[in-house]
Amino acid sequence: MVDDLRKEGSLKNCMAICDVSGSMFGTPMEVSVALGMLISELSEDPWKGKLITFSEKPQLQNVQGDNLMSKTRFVTKMNRDMNTDFQKVFDRILEVAVEGNLKPEQMIKRLFVFSDMEFDQASLNPWESDYQAIVRKYTEKGYGSVVPQIVFWNLGDSRATPVMGKQQGVAL
Template identity: 65%
Template sequence: MHRIPMEVSVVLGILVSDLSKDPWKGKVITFSERPKLQSVKGETLKKKTNLVRNMQCGMNIDFEKVSDLMLKVALEGKLKPEQIIKRLFMFSDMEFDRASTSLWETDYQDIVNKFTEKGYGEAITQIVFWID
């Protein structure tokens, strides 16, 4: 990632995380083959930024795995549908690669099916991209 777009991406991610409600507040999901929900703790923006910069990340993202992770958090936390993230913001300076061998429509339908099966059909998350 180039320095300025990376810094902007990290800070925007922290901002959205700080503005979120529990259990998502203060957390980010890393870019990775195996995405993780990680806490962003620190008293200052600089400390939070350094923490995020040092998280183990990959160079791709699998939205179905991200959705699986969000569903797991919802089920384990016994969240109500209205507590599910309404919009997942993805900030990046990278182009997309194919994290899946399926078409996006197929992946999206799989996500919808999983959420519906677990009682979260009306809580499907929108994905918002900011790409430099």
């Protein structure tokens, strides 16, 4: 399956935020970790092997470990909070892009948020203002045409949604 997905290439420019917070346990936690690790493995450099922490101070983490079990342990122990600051997530992505002098086609196209949606709120700001600020920052750095889409993937029984599905730049 992984080899087929790699050949297809549809996840080569993706990144994941894995919610491993206190509300995540059992199947939702396992799926969050598994999907996040899958996307990190299928991404191309400089994103390959990396995940973003579910935190108000999100960090780009290199997944550590020699085998699947040790990588899984690493991901489940990553720093986490009950919310995440999406502007800072995109700031981290932009830092990598600017420092690496990446071409627009090397940028993240889609950012997956794997969560049970049981967090305080997705962000401290309304999505419209967050998204406008993200677009502005990307434009200022020369990446205005490649602002990633965010895909919120609800892994739990929650009916909560962090944003409306009709919001620009979002899929649920």
